[in-house]
Structure formats: C-alpha cells, structure tokens
Amino acid sequence: MTGFRIANGGLIDRSTNLTFKFDGKSFKGHQGDTLASALIASGVHLMGRSFKYHRPRGVISAGASEPNALVELREGPRKEANTRATMVELYDGLIATSQNRWPSLENDFLAINSLASSIFVAGFYYKTFMWPKTFWEKIYEPLIRKAAGLGTASKEADPDTYEKSYAHCDLLVIGSGPSGLMAARTAARSGARVILADEGSALGGSLLFENEEIDGTNGLSFAQTIIAELASLPNVTLMPRTTIFGWFDGNIFGGLERVNDHVAVPPAFEPRQRYWRIHAKRAVLAAGAEERPLVFGGNDVPGVMLASAMRHYANRYGAAAGKSIAVFTNNNSARRTVGDMKDHGINIAAVIDTRKNGKIINVKGGKGVKSIDLSDGSHFECDAVAMSGGWSPIVNLMCHRGAKPIWNEIIAAFMPPDVGPQFRAIGSASGKMLLSECLNSGIVAGTLKGKTPPTPKCKDEAFAIQPFWWVKESTSKAFIDYQNDATAKDLPLANREGYGHVELAKRYTTTGMATDQGKLGNVNAIAILAEAAGKSISEMGTTTFRPMYTPVSFGAFAGPFTGHHFQPVRKTPLHDWAIEQGAVFVETGLWMRSSWFPKAGEDWLASASREVKATRAGVGLCDVSTLGKIDIQGKDAGAFLDKIYCNTFSTLAIGKARYGLMLREDGVVFDDGTTSRLADDHYLMTTTTANAARVMSHIEFCHQALWPELDVQYVSVTEQWAQMAIAGPKSRATLQKLVDGLTLNDETTPYLAAKDITILGGLTARLFRISFSGEHAYELAVPADHGNMVARAIMQAGQEFEIVPYGVEALSMMRIEKGHVAGGELNGTTTAGDLGLGKMMSTKKDFIGRMMATREGMVDPARQCVVGIRPVDRTMKIRSGGHLLKQSDRPSMANDQGYICSVAWSPMLDMWLGLALLSNGRARHGEVVKVFDGLRGHHYLAEICDPVHFDPENRRLHA
C-alpha cells in the first residue's frame, strides 16, 4: 500500500493518471475513481465544514446519501454547488472547492459557533422570532442570512445544454444490483421491453464492491456476464448514471441521466444532463438498502464512516480509509468490513459490537480520528472508524404518491408499502437480507409470463440485528443528522417543547432537511424521538417522502426551452415582406406582428402617425393574418352559429359578412369578429388574435358536449391564409389592378361583401369588404405560400397612391379614433350593453349567455359603459388606467366611477384621446370628469364624449 492506495484490485485503472485540484491543491487519481475515493486514497478525509457549527467533516458514505462531502464542482459558469464528492466521477483536470468555511477548510472562523452551541439548539431559528422583537430585523435576520446556505451558485449563464426525453417499457428496473439484474434478465429473456436504470457510473450495484459468490463465480463477473447479455438484446435499454428520482401518477417515473457530468466539458452537440419521463407498464424497485450510522460522541470526526462505505472504497477503488481501524456495529454485516480490511492488510484495532462487548463513547480527534474511548473504560488508537447501525430499505420512490412505509421489528427497519402490482420492491429494498432471497425476488419479479426460471446458487451470510439507537454516555456531541448538525439531544428537546410529532420535530430540529433529506439519519431520529415521546417507532412513523429522491438541477427540468427557445415563435406568412419593409415586430402571444414601419429618424409615434395619415389620405396595407379563422361547414352550420353568437347568422346571405359578438355563459362578452357565409352550408368565422385558440376550444366543447346532434364540422384555417387589410380611399383603385375579371364597385362588391375571386391571373383569393380602420377598406386572403408575393404586388399596385405598410400601432390609433372596441374593452367584465352593442343580442332565439345577460346587475343603468374621453387641456397626454371621478370629487379611489381602457395619439384630431368605461356613461357625454391616476400620482380634467371620435357619420367607410 502506497499512502492509502491499496496496491491491487478494484475497478480503477491504475495505468491512468488523472490530475485534479481540491481547494487549490493538486492531487492524482485514476480512471474509475470518484472525487471522494481519490481524496481518501490521498489521505484526505477533511472535505467540508458542517452547516451550523462549522465542524470539520469527512466523507460518511460512498453513494447518493452523502451528507458531508459536498463540494463546489468546476469553476466559472459551470460551477455547481453542493455536489456530492461520492457521486462525482474523477476526470483529468477536475476542480473542486470545499464549502461553508472561511477563510479556509483547515481554519474556519465560524467554528466558534460550536462553542456557542447552547444558543444554536433545536428551534433556535424560530426562537429568534420571539424575543426581543427589535433584534429580528437588525441582528438575527442579517446574521442568519449570511451564515445560511452551503455552496454558492454561479451567477453566469450555464453554457451547457440540457435535454428532455420520453421512454416506454414493459418493465422498469430501478437499481442494478443482484436483484435488479435478475429481474431485468428474466424479463428481457421473455421478450419484454426492459429499461435498467442505475444512479451509479457502472451497473452492478453492490456486486461492484461486495465479495459474493454466485453460480460458482465471483459476484462481479456474474454481474458482468449478465450486463453483457442485456447489452446485446435489442429489447433492453441500459441506463447507467441515471437516477430515478420520482414516481408519479400513471406509473410514470422521472429520471435524471448525467450524460456528461463525468467530463470537464460535454462533447459538441451533446447535453450535460437529460431529464427522462419513463412510462412503465410495470416497475420494480431494486434500489437496495442504506446502511445507518450509529449515534455516539464524535461520530462526525473525519475518518468515521459507514462500514459498507469503508469496504466500498477499499474493494472497488483500492482506497483505504485508514491504516488501523475500529469497527462499531449492532449487526452482523460489519463482519464483512473486518474480513475485507484484513484481506487488504489493514490493521483492525478493535471490533465493538453493542450486542457483545460495549460501545464507543467518544471518538477523539479534530480533523481526523486519533483514538476511541469505550464504555468499559478501554482506549484504542486508530485512524478510522467503521460503523453500522443496521440497514434501511431505500423505500423513497414507493412512498412518493402518499403511501407510508411499515416498521419491521425483525430487521429493525421501515419496509416499503404495498402499492399494487405495477410497482413492487425486490431484494434488500424489500427488506430481503440474504443474497439468495434477493436473487430469487428479482427472478420472480422479472417473470412477466411463463414459468419462473431457477435461482442461481450462492453463498449467504446470515443477518441479525439488535436495534441500538444512541450511546447516551457520550460526552461529546453525537450527531443524528450530519448535514443539519442535529444532535441526539435535539429530539428529546423538541418533544419537551411540544414538537413531538415527527413532522413537527423535523421542522423544529431541521433533522432530515437539505440536500440529503435525512437518508442516513432519519430512522435514528425517529427511534430517539419515539423513545422520548414514549411511543413505539411504528406509532411515531416517518415524515413524508416526496420527489426528488436526490437533487435535480433546474437546467434538466428546463431542458432546451431556455432563452429565446422558452416558447415557440409563430410567424405570419407576410413576415418576410414585413422585414423587407423595415417592420419593428411585437410579440402578441406567440405571434410576431409587425408593429410599425419606421423611416429613418422616426420613433414609434412618428412612424405610426405617418402610417395613419397616409392610409387615411391614400391607401395602406396591414398584415392581419394573426386573426383566428375557423372554417365551419355542415347542414346545421347556421343553426350552430346562432347558438354561439348573440346575433343571428342563419339568415346571413351567401357572399356576405356580418360582425358577430359571442358571450360567455355568464353573459359577459367573450369575443368578436366578422363571420362570412361562403355557401349555404359553409361559413368562415374570424376571431380576435388573442382568443383564436380559446374560441376553437369553445366551439369544440359546445358541439361535442351541448349539441352533438347538430351536423356541423369545423377546423382552424388561420394558418392556411395570409390575410391583409387594404384600407384608405385608394384601396379600391389599388386592388382593382390585381383582381381578375371583376370590376370593383358598390354593386359587385358592396360593403360587407365576401367572395371567392382570383387575382394576378388565376391565384385563388378571398375578398371581404370590411373595415376596422373606418376607411373604405378590404381584407384580401390568399393561400399562405403566396402571401409575401401578393403583398409585394399590392405595394407595387399602390405605388402611384403612395401606399404605406402599417402596423398594429397605426391600426390601434385608427380603431380608437373610430371608437371600435378591442381587447381593452373586451376585458372579461363588459356586457354587450356596456360596449354599446346591446341591440345585437337577439330576442328571437336562444344563445350562449342569454339568460345571465338579463340579470339585474347585468342590465343596471349604473353599469360602466364605453365612452370616448379627451383631456380638457388638448395638449396633454393621457394614459390608460386612470380612474374617472366626478369633477368636484376628492381624488381618491373611494369616488371611483370608471377608468380609461384604451388611449392613442390621434394623428387626425391632433390630440391624445381614448375610450373609457364610465358608470352610466352614455348619459354623460359632454360632462367634464376628474381623472385620478394614483399610480402616477396626479389628476387632471377630461371631457366625456361619444366613443366615435373621428368621422362619426361613417362617410369614409362608404366612400
């Protein structure tokens, strides 16, 4: 043995030399090491400082349950805090830093907390709330905030990618130890689709480090033979480095695959981690059992570790925890550690078995074990202590949906609950303590059909345990929960202070919290709490198990959906044309809409104002493709629309469009738009951009659930058509140049005409004479692939009229000038009457919302209804959100009578104006009101007027 590296054996490649840094100091390790094993082999046990007392801490376990050896892995944007050194595969150039210490791991200033430990007893955090009151904000809170937390996160963006993926199988096997391998092989041989997942870097589970004999060969080669067979089968997926972290409804499991955590930088095009959602017809939990620590003085001194971890390090990694060790146990399994250490030539200083010869009272040593004091007064020198307090089946996943584990006296452990045949525990995860039982339970669970194959022969080691929870004679601190610095004394204290329920004690003492969630300490804590409370362990029960089994990075959950990939982008068929025209885009839901088209030096207001003026003087072109379009067909299409809309559509003439208003069931306005009749049994509905999907769902619900007898079919055609508004006095002359064989005039194409035409020599198109701007206007729809081409053609045709493209800002200005309601007014609180559209509600038929729309409160004359509003000082800018008060009222919300919902600069009237909702507003045109804008801290006077600010006679529309 050189230093603490055992000369032979194990699964490390001694021909490789990997250099890594821990706290700035350089070390060497081998391929196959973990960060923890390489440090142990280098004689380093001190890997961190504890949370509260900043006590020196070393590695306790060799796996996922590690509470102490948490490091910051990597540097810069790839830095990851609270990484378990026991799970970090060593790679060349690895950089790790210890946490929770200042200025250094060796000399930590806050270790002084340990001297003040009487202040930091259980519940100290809550007690700071109590007294003195003034201390909380100024003293306790800043101090606690500074001291709280372990590692620090990088504030730089993560340069790596993360993925999500789905998987499906007949049998998911969680854990690849002897039971899991048997289950996977048995199921795979019968042709089932099998996924075998294991959190470890290599498959094999306990067979990677325990000395076993199966089928006449050693356990490791037995495992390797099976793994090779499984790898060769097309129906088997092997998933090492994959933690199954949660069990969810539908037998769906969450998994985290650490695809490239074992290298410094992931290879090009590969993710760092992949989040799996596995749909399993059946699953078996073969996660094994967790060894428990014993609770005795100094059980946290670096060098004290689980007995199984000690042989794991020695047998798998060739790393010796010490040169002379003591073994402390209450069960048979620690015998393996004694035997294995002797085989490696390591001295056994003492074996202390609570069932025979006493207890360790105290471990002596600060940053490393020096000696132990026993209950019989004897004293032994040693440099490491192996402890075994028994075994807890790793039941977590089976309890994620609410079932509680069940206490078993014989093996002194909580057993997994029976959650039904779709998810079963096998092997030591089900409390089987003999290898033969494990192998057998795997084979039985893997037999999905046919006869159960025979179980391989193996050598069993008898298991027996006598529960032992706490060496009460200890004079130094005996820890239950290492990560939270909870000691054995904290639990009786919690019970004395009224927090004896297991869930309360957890919060009071912080036992079982933080990154390890009490994987090692919880059972000891429950037993000690039960004793203090005078209850049995079974009566005390466990706290609640919840996903995640081990921490999962946010990056894995986010997957590739970060930055501008957070949500998909939806582009209109005129997007390229809009870019050519210099559009500035605005996100509207997922859509990118052209917002304004600035010329050099123009801001949005100048640009939109110019667009409005040019459109009203000549002609403008606007992309309105985002409006929802629903094709509605069938013999009952008209009757169906009569139920959906509050006004009537069955009487609409073929070739005509009509403005429609739909209400919600509660009588409030839901959506509006024009709907055209293309044939006797064929309508085309348009919706607002925002409600397109909602209206489609509404229609589906109404047909499928309310009136399935109606013969009506509907499908979204929003994306099929590029749609453009061509508005302004020169719109007809512009369009005339494109249209095939049709003279546009009030006879062929009157207001509200809707017709199929062809343009540009045979291209299918639909022409609607409708207007949102108040101008003589059309909407032209062409199949989407032709959208850019047609828009360019219109621009060319309109050149002589100085045509402009206009965006949603200009559109909004024009609709507010015209008093047309939109999102600000259709805001989920307004009735048709409020919007001035009350007459649209048919009295001759039933429709959705009819009943509720007639209730007292819905027809109250005092309701707020749509009015126009202009500042008395015409030079003033007004903003939406301001509340309307009587002119003489004090500026206060107590006098609220309504509010401004939409405002715009009016290029035509040369002032800011808007639409507002005002109580009994229609009777108040001409009244001067006080606008109270509490948000911006001012108030001013404004005049209430008709909502139609511009061209109230609608002359331009019919020009």
Added chain:
Amino acid sequence: MHRVSSLQTIAIQGRFGADKGAPGVTLSVVHPLAIAMVIARNGKSKALKDALASLKSVNVLWAGPDQYYVQSAAKSEAALYTELKTKLANIASVTDQSHGRITIRISGPKARAVLAKGTPIDLYTDEFPVGKSALTQMAHVGVHITRTGKDEFTLSVFRGFSESFWEWLTSQAAEFGYQVS
C-alpha cells in the same frame, strides 16, 4: 403559381451536427404538398371511410375521430380540393389546408430517438406501426405525426410554427448527426 415554403431559406441542404459516420437521421421538407382536411358529416363515418378507400394517388391519414388529412404530392391543391368536394359531397366537409401546414420527413436509425425527445407517444413499432397517425405535441408545438416506414415518420405542424419547430428538431438531432435533403 410557384409556392414558397416557410422553410425555403431555413432548411438548407447539407450535413450538420456530430460527425459519427452515417447521419443518424435525414430531414426533408415535403413541399409542395396538397392537403385537405375532411371531416365526416353526421352519420357518415362509414360512408367516408369507404369513399376515401376508393381514392387514387392520395395518402389518407387519420387526424382525429372521423377526421382525416388527404394528401397528394402529385395533384395541385385546387385539383385535390375540387375532387374531394365532388366525391365527398354530403359525406364530408372538405377544407384546403395545403398552405396551413408544413410537413417534414424524418428518417434514419435515430429517428425514434430524436422524436422521443419531443413526444410522449410510444413510437415502438408494435405500438405505432407503419401507417398510424397521432396528434401530439413536441417542443410546445402541436404535431400531426405519421409513421411512413420502419425508421421513417412525417411530422406536420402549423406553418407559423415551422421555423421554431425546425430549430428544435435540428438541435435535438445534432448529437446523432443529420442530413438535410
């Protein structure tokens, strides 16, 4: 008239992503394509199935209860629409969707692995055989998926999402290496 796909300047031909020998998948935009949605009128489910079975040189893909996409690469969208309108009169409602959807073909040994990053549907051959279609969601986008071969699928999405979807699809295919043809 020449149709311009929304992916015309996006789906550039060539070899991309990891270089590990043969590409894991090949992607191509199926364009131009004539597509019509047909939905059975009340009580005409069987009549529609029979009528669809008698159509020539079209693909009929399930797209929901009593709903089908009828596709043709050979016919113009107007020809397909007119033919269906005539043959399915009083049996089904017909709506032209040729321009509303973009269809992408994905093939190759890693096709399933790429798609598994997006869809919760089990694409295992026994569960999802050739000719089967489903409506699903990938990368927050609604997708109509059809298996067209052992390792070949077509994916159809709303035109407006096609660029976003293409970005996602190619990024997920990159680890296997992909060919755009």
